Structures are given as C-alpha cells and as structure tokens.
Amino acid sequence: MTVVAVVAVIVPLLLQSGKKPAPAAAHDVAVYKDQLDEVSRDLDSGLIDSAEAEATRAEIARRLLRASEAEAKAQPSQRSRMPWAAAAAAIVLVPIVSVALYLAVGSPGIPDQPLSARAPATSPHGGDVARLLEGAEAYLKDNPSDGTAWSLVAPVYLRVNRPSDAATAFGKAIELLGSNAQLQIGLGESIVAREGGKVVEDAKAAFRRALEHEANAVEPRFFLAVALNQEGSFKEAAAAWEAFLKTTDPREPWVRFARSELEKAQKGAGLPVKMPDVAAAPEVTAPQQPAPQAPAGGEATAPAAPGPSAEDVAAAQQMNTEDRQAMINDMVSRLAERLETDGGSADDWIRLMRAYMVLDKKDEARQAAAKAIAAHGGDAAARARIEQAAGGLGIPL
Incomplete structure (x- = not known):
C-alpha cells in the first residue's frame, strides 16, 4: 500500500517535470503568422487593395521578427527541480513516516481478522x-x-x-x-x-x-x-x-x-x-x-x-x-x-x-x-x- 501511495504521488510529478514550458513569444509568433494569412485572404476577397495589404504585411512582419528573436533567446528547457525534490521526499519520507506511525500506534502483533468474522457473533440474524x-x-x-x-x-x-x-x-x-x-x-x-x-x-x-x-x-x-x-x-x-x-x-x-x-x-x-x-x-x-x-x-x-x-x-x-x-x-x-x-x-x-x-x-x-x-x-x-x-x-x- 505504501508503494502504491508513493507511485501515485511521484508519477504525475515526474511527468510534469519533463514538460517544456512554452515561451510567451512562441504564442506571439503563431498569432502573427495567422494574421499574415488573414491579410492574404482579405486581399483575395477584395476587402482591401494591394497597397493596404503591403503596408499591413510590413507591420506584421516587423512584429513577427521581434517575436521570433524573443523565442530564439528563450531557454529551450528549464525543468523545475521542485518535482524531483517532491518525488525524492515521497520515496524516502512516506515509508519512514508510515512505518514509524504504525509501530507507535498500531498493533502489528494482532493477526488478520476477515470481514466475515467481524459480524456480531451473537446475532441470530447473521452479519x-x-x-x-x-x-x-x-x-x-x-x-x-x-x-x-x-x-x-x-x-x-x-x-x-x-x-x-x-x-x-x-x-x-x-x-x-x-x-x-x-x-x-x-x-x-x-x-x-x-x-x-x-x-x-x-x-x-x-x-x-x-x-x-x-x-x-x-x-x-x-x-x-x-x-x-x-x-x-x-x-x-x-x-x-x-x-x-x-x-x-x-x-x-x-x-x-x-x-x-x-x-x-x-x-x-x-x-x-x-x-x-x-x-x-x-x-x-x-x-x-x-x-x-x-x-x-x-x-x-x-x-x-x-x-x-x-x-x-x-x-x-x-x-x-x-x-x-x-x-x-x-x-x-x-x-x-x-x-x-x-x-x-x-x-x-x-x-x-x-x-x-x-x-x-x-x-x-x-x-x-x-x-x-x-x-x-x-x-x-x-x-x-x-x-x-x-x-x-x-x-x-
């Protein structure tokens, strides 16, 4: 039961630790790319003329360039040490604390008692x-x-x-x-x-x-x-x-x-x-x-x-x-x-x-x-x- 409890705690933590946090700049790059596609669609549908389209593309391109540079500077992976610390604590501390508490307040010398034996023995009507x-x-x-x-x-x-x-x-x-x-x-x-x-x-x-x-x-x-x-x-x-x-x-x-x-x-x-x-x-x-x-x-x-x-x-x-x-x-x-x-x-x-x-x-x-x-x-x-x-x-x- 202790092993199951430990596994239940550490698996989500380890999975979480392996994930890369997506930089905010990556989101901006995706947005600007969508905006460029939208300008092309507006030009094709006649909503804007070619001069307006070029001006808009130039502005979006400048923003896209800045966002791309910010994304490149971001650390590719910064795994937090906290999940590993928590996992280590779970592996070491949970068994120690559990065993210590059981030895202090439990009764390891008492034999198992099946559920069927716990019903009132004197009851004529059954458990x-x-x-x-x-x-x-x-x-x-x-x-x-x-x-x-x-x-x-x-x-x-x-x-x-x-x-x-x-x-x-x-x-x-x-x-x-x-x-x-x-x-x-x-x-x-x-x-x-x-x-x-x-x-x-x-x-x-x-x-x-x-x-x-x-x-x-x-x-x-x-x-x-x-x-x-x-x-x-x-x-x-x-x-x-x-x-x-x-x-x-x-x-x-x-x-x-x-x-x-x-x-x-x-x-x-x-x-x-x-x-x-x-x-x-x-x-x-x-x-x-x-x-x-x-x-x-x-x-x-x-x-x-x-x-x-x-x-x-x-x-x-x-x-x-x-x-x-x-x-x-x-x-x-x-x-x-x-x-x-x-x-x-x-x-x-x-x-x-x-x-x-x-x-x-x-x-x-x-x-x-x-x-x-x-x-x-x-x-x-x-x-x-x-x-x-x-x-x-x-x-x-």
Whole structure:
C-alpha cells in the first residue's frame, strides 16, 4: 500500500517535470503568422487593395521578427527541480513516516481478522442483516426526510426483534409518505411486539386506520379481535372472530389460533361453542407451517400472511440454517403465488420485491418489480411508489 501511495504521488510529478514550458513569444509568433494569412485572404476577397495589404504585411512582419528573436533567446528547457525534490521526499519520507506511525500506534502483533468474522457473533440474524441495518442507519442519519428509506428499514427492525425501533421507523414513514394500510399494519404490529403481545390503544388505533384504507385486511381484524378477548369483551370478541373466520382462507396457518380464541370468547360470553361453517373443517391437509398458538395470557401473535409472523420469526430462530431457509423460501413462494394468481396492492408487491432482495434473488426481484408495474399500470400513484421502492432496493427497471 505504501508503494502504491508513493507511485501515485511521484508519477504525475515526474511527468510534469519533463514538460517544456512554452515561451510567451512562441504564442506571439503563431498569432502573427495567422494574421499574415488573414491579410492574404482579405486581399483575395477584395476587402482591401494591394497597397493596404503591403503596408499591413510590413507591420506584421516587423512584429513577427521581434517575436521570433524573443523565442530564439528563450531557454529551450528549464525543468523545475521542485518535482524531483517532491518525488525524492515521497520515496524516502512516506515509508519512514508510515512505518514509524504504525509501530507507535498500531498493533502489528494482532493477526488478520476477515470481514466475515467481524459480524456480531451473537446475532441470530447473521452479519448481512447487521451490516444492512448499520448502512441504513448511517444513511438515515444523513437523510432523515427519506420516507421510503424509513419504510424499507422498519420491517427489518421488526423481523430482528427490535420492535421499538420498528415502531419509530413506521411512524416516520407514515409522517413523511402519508398513511396507507401496510404502514399502519406495520406500526400496529411493532407496538404489539414492543408491549409483549398486548394490543394497547396505540396499536388498536393503527389497526383501525389500516382498515380505513383496506377494509378486508387480515392483520388489523385479527389483532382487534385479540384485543377484545384481552379486554374481556367476550361477546364482541366472539362476533369479531366469527366474522374473521368466515372471510379468511381456512388453509392459512393462523386459523387454529383464531378458532381457539373464538372458543375462548364464546365460553367467556356464556355462548355455545360453535365454529363457523366455512372454517368447520380446516384441519389443513396442504403442507403448512405450524399454526400460531396463543401464548400465556392470550397475547397476540401476528398472522403469517402476506409475510412471516412474529411467531414464525421466533420459530425460525430455533431452526437450523437449512430448515430456516426452507421456511423463508416457502413463505416468499406463497406470497409470490398469491400475487400471481389473485393480484395484490402495491405494498404487497413491494414486500415481495424486498423479500427477494433479502434472499439475494435479484433476477426474481426485478421480475416482480416489472410485474408489479404492469399490474398497476393504470394507477400512476401506485406505479410511482413501486418504482421508488425498486430504486431504494437497488432493483434495475
């Protein structure tokens, strides 16, 4: 590295030292020669007569003669000694100073530490996510008004069990980008996670705002029903769970938890225990992840779709690398299949794009972005959000 630094310094200096400075007289000679040519052109074109041309040529010739004499007297090459002195100083002093400083303040006895070994060893989420968050935090420190950046980093905070930071990030994104269903859902889920599964008032307010944007959104209805059970409003909770189960896909993994909560609400309200007909036989036959179970006290866990739930993330942390990767790939595949078949909002497509980038599937992310833009081609606002998100994720369009 020292040699490279020295070469970078001395090569330009040596090249500079070999150049001859052009005397000012050489410039004058060239100008006068051009003027003589111009006089000839003016004479040929009839702009001046022969007498004027001769007089003008005589004057220019006198000036040209003086400039030629001055050029001849100038030193042909006067190379400055300064570049050579600087080069010598660089060759001698840079290595000496560098080695002296390193021996004084460095640690030459410490062995090399590869970059891969510098990631936090205790992090269950891996060094890549840690470095991603460090880069995002550094960027947001300098660009706190970038709402898209806040919206991209917020779900990552939630997935790595930093719910307070996630809630802050979702709140910033909503403040800067405006409210939408997915941001409000993320805010509500972050608050629930921060409160240890308790659906507090701030979380309920976020879920209600999400329903104002998307009346049939799964997560807000799920959490608001959980809140009713937690508050002891069992009659209202039973009605909420019945409505939820009638309108949700019975194959989804959270259905078992929803049915358990419905049974609890029915018993608490003194009602007969009865499951809705639509969900009467959802002991799922298709391969699914284990359904979320209600933790002690009935605290809520997030539904698994369209993205992984808090339960899924906790379970994933207990798996080995291969099983965890397989579970994540399965979740992303199901989201992609649903969007391909049934379509989805711009936020759903952005979530899929983000998931592909986290999995380092850049081609799939680019294809998802193209499909998202095609699906929302008639909605200028949605298309702009998708393109903005793609740019923030580094997905070429």
